[in-house]
Amino acid sequence: MSELNPPGTPPAEKPKGGTAKGEKDETLAKPVPRSAFTLAVADKNGKGPILDERKLADPSNREACELVFDISIETGSSPDTTDLALYRQLEKIAHALRELYLHSQPPQEEKFRPHFVRLFYIAQLALEGDVSLDADNKKKVGGRLSAEAARAEIAALEKDLIEDEAPRIKNSRLAKLAGAAVNLSVMFLVAYVLLTLLPPKGDVVKLLGRLGVEHDVAAYFMLLWVGSFVGVCLAYAIRTHDFDIAALTCDNPDFLTPNVRLLLTGTFAAVVAMVAVVGLGDVDVGGLKLSHVVAGPKKAFILGVILGLGEQKLMGTVQARLGGLFPGQGEATK
Numbered sequence: 647m648s649e650l651n652p653p654g655t656p657p658a659e660k661p662k663g664g665t666a667k668g669e670k671d672e673t674l675a676k677p678v679p680r681s682a683f684t685l686a687v688a689d690k691n692g693k694g695p696i697l698d699e700r701k702l703a704d705p706s707n708r709e710a711c712e713l714v715f716d717i718s719i720e721t722g723s724s725p726d727t728t729d730l731a732l733y734r735q736l737e738k739i740a741h742a743l744r745e746l747y748l749h750s751q752p753p754q755e756e757k758f759r760p761h762f763v764r765l766f767y768i769a770q771l772a773l774e775g776d777v778s779l780d781a782d783n784k785k786k787v788g789g790r791l792s793a794e795a796a797r798a799e800i801a802a803l804e805k806d807l808i809e810d811e812a813p814r815i816k817n818s819r820l821a822k823l824a825g826a827a828v829n830l831s832v833m834f835l836v837a838y839v840l841l842t843l844l845p846p847k848g849d850v851v852k853l854l855g856r857l858g859v860e861h862d863v864a865a866y867f868m869l870l871w872v873g874s875f876v877g878v879c880l881a882y883a884i885r886t887h888d889f890d891i892a893a894l895t896c897d898n899p900d901f902l903t904p905n906v907r908l909l910l911t912g913t914f915a916a917v918v919a920m921v922a923v924v925g926l927g928d929v930d931v932g933g934l935k936l937s938h939v940v941a942g943p944k945k946a947f948i949l950g951v952i953l954g955l956g957e958q959k960l961m962g963t964v965q966a967r968l969g970g971l972f973p974g975q976g977e978a979t980k
Contacts, residue, residue, distance in 0.1 A: 681790060682725040683733070683773035686714040687766060690748070700779060705766035708755065711748055713740045713769060728793045729773060735800055736769045738891050739807070745895040746811055757810075764803060772796035804891050812889040819897060820883055826904035827875040830912075834868045838943075841865035863923075866946035870919060870939055871912040873947040877954015878911050884955075907957075915953035 686703045687710040688694030694714060698704035715733055717725060725733070743765065747758035770777055773796075776788035791799070841861050854861050902910065921927050922936035929936045934952075938945045 681774050681787065682718050682720070683729065684716040684718065685766065685770045685774045685777075686716065688712040688714050700783070702777065702779070702785065703766070703770075705763045706759065708759070711744060711758070711762065713737065713766060715769075715773070732772050732793070732796055732800070735891075736765065736772070739765055739800070739804060742807065742891050742894050761803070761807060768796070768799045768803060772799070808889045808891070808894065811894055815894060816889075820879070823882055823904045823907075824879050827879050827908055830905065830908055831872045831875050834871045838865050838868035838872075841868065863940045866940055866943060867916060867919070869943050869946040870915055870950040870953075873950020873952075874912045874915040874954035874957075875908050875950075877951040878908055878957050879954075880951070881955045881957055911954055911957045912950075914957075915950055918953065919949065 686695035687705050687707070688696060689709045690711050692712060692714075694710075694712070696704050696707045696710045698707070704710060713736065715737070719725075740762075743758055743761050747754040747761075771791045773790070774787060775790045778786055778788070780786045790796075842865050844861050854864070898907065918929070919936050919939045922929065923940055925937075934945065934949065936949060939949050940946075
């Protein structure tokens with residue numbers, strides 16, 4: 647039988663720091679849910695984990711160059727899409743760091759290490775949690791960064807890396823592209839000179855005539871190619887100013903080498919110009935038409951530069967011209 651309080655006596659207070667039997671204390675903090683990720687570091691061969699004297703992952707060790715993401719799929723700890731998106735972006739940065747600094751000749755450890763250490767601790771806070779040691783020197787994991795804070799830190803790291811490396815990479819790639827353009831231009835300029843110096847009534851000119859080739863028109867097309875090479879270099883210098891992490895390690899999104907890019911652009915320019923010359927379709931560029939490619943060397947060169955500047959639109963232009971020639975071709979190439 648329960649004990650009754652005398653009339654006018656206030657009800658007994660619950661003892662501080664405890665709860666009545668059978669009742670839940672809602673003031674107690676809820677346990678932090680366990681993350682599905684555990685972060686570690688390994689060497690270039692994937693051997694690890696590499697630990698420090700406290701038995702925690704040591705990204706500052708010179709052998710450490712790989713992030714190891716151990717994902718544990720358990721009830722209540724399966725990673726969500728946000729976690730997996732962060733994981734993929736972090737791995738992209740780690741890949742870029744290895745390609746830029748460790749796979750270069752010679753390797754640049756002094757540039758790699760600060761970025762890698764920073765990347766590891768951002769990844770750990772974002773996906774695993776605040777890792778430390780408890781009083782018994784055992785690993786304990788605290789809370790994690792919010793998704794917004796993690797994305798902001800990753801974006802800041804990407805920005806710093808791009809600002810450090812993008813100028814060097816752009817100038818290096820532009821130099822390679824320009825070198826390839828010079829090498830190819832020499833061959834086309836030699837062909838232009840030879841075609842121009844041919845005697846008008848010589849045997850070679852007669853042979854070209856029998857083949858349906860006008861030697862002066864062929865000479866102008868040589869300059870069209872050279873102009874397109876110049877245009878490609880100018881286009882890369884002008885348009886390539888917004889780098890992302892992928893652009894640091896991937897030279898071109900279409901995976902073309904400089905020589906292939908230049909020759910392909912020159913071929914497209916020649917095809918579009920031929921279509922205009924034979925009367926199947928012309929394009930007016932600032933008062934200068936593509937059919938004017940046969941009007942003289944200056945116009946041929948300038949048209950080549952213009953077409954090279956618009957290299958990324960040339961494929962669409964060729965497809966549009968073909969679509970007009972062959973019914974259904976335009977729809978098939980979209």
